[in-house]
Amino acid sequence: MSEPVPPAAPAAVSLVGARGSGKSTIGRLLAERLGRRFVDADEQIARVAGRSIPEIFVLHGETAFRLLEAEVITALLEQDSIVLATGGGAVLSLESRQKLVAAGPVVYLEADPATLHARTAGDENRPPLTDLPAEEEMAAVLADREPLYREVASVVVDATAEPEAVVAAILAGLS
Ligand SMILES: Nc1ncnc2c1ncn2[C@@H]1O[C@H](COP(=O)(O)OP(=O)(O)OP(=O)(O)O)[C@@H](O)[C@H]1O
Ligand SMILES: O=C(O)C1=C[C@@H](O)[C@@H](O)[C@H](O)C1
Numbered sequence: 001m002s003e004p005v006p007p008a009a010p011a012a013v014s015l016v017g018a019r020g021s022g023k024s025t026i027g028r029l030l031a032e033r034l035g036r037r038f039v040d041a042d043e044q045i046a047r048v049a050g051r052s053i054p055e056i057f058v059l060h061g062e063t064a065f066r067l068l069e070a071e072v073i074t075a076l077l078e079q080d081s082i083v084l085a086t087g088g089g090a091v092l093s094l095e096s097r098q099k100l101v102a103a104g105p106v107v108y109l110e111a112d113p114a115t116l117h118a119r120t121a122g123d124e125n126r127p128p129l130t131d132l133p134a135e136e137e138m139a140a141v142l143a144d145r146e147p148l149y150r151e152v153a154s155v156v157v158d159a160t161a162e163p164e165a166v167v168a169a170i171l172a173g174l175s
């Protein structure tokens with residue numbers, strides 16, 4: 001009899017969640033722990049565009065940013081053995097949602113709006129998404145997107161815990 005074939009390792013472990021939930025911070029730590037390469041969609045977008053994210057928003061608008069974001073996610077998901085930190089709005093694209101789920105486990109880093117706001121307040125690298133004051137914007141945008149984060153997630157963790165505890169919860173959820 002032939003040996004059972006072990007299941008193939010997923011191509012990507014992807015992190016989704018709001019701005020400030022820790023996708024970049026936790027993603028880097030998780031990649032180290034899993035022995036995978038860390039890739040950050042926001043960093044790749046800025047690299048491909050040759051501009052910062054705020055510059056892309058000002059010069060080309062959010063719609064153009066979203067199109068580029070979906071293209072970058074598609075390209076990154078062609079690589080093997082990665083941990084992918086998505087941008088906060090990556091799940092707005094149906095195509096990206098489908099590709100993230102098809103590539104492997106998707107982890108939702110869940111956090112409350114007050115924590116998210118405290119972590120991101122005053123950071124000029126995060127352009128406004130609405131005309132609302134920043135704290136209200138965080139709550140409104142999260143309310144809109146939360147169903148999408150949950151739709152794609154196979155693992156949901158409390159992202160308000162210390163980084164090492166968040167990583168441990170993800171590893172437990174993946175096993
Ligand atoms: N678990 C955590 N505990 C405490 N601080 C954290 C935690 N996770 C992230 N942070 C801090 O919150 C800030 C935002 O984190 P990070 O940039 O990783 O968020 P993000 O989800 O990648 O945001 P964006 O969607 O804008 O890229 C950073 O200053 C980071 O150090
Ligand atoms: O929540 C969002 O819409 C965004 C989050 C960031 O990761 C970046 O992708 C950009 O600032 C937009």
Ligand SMILES: [Mg+2]
Nearest residue numbers: 023024042085
């Ligand atoms: Mg990030």
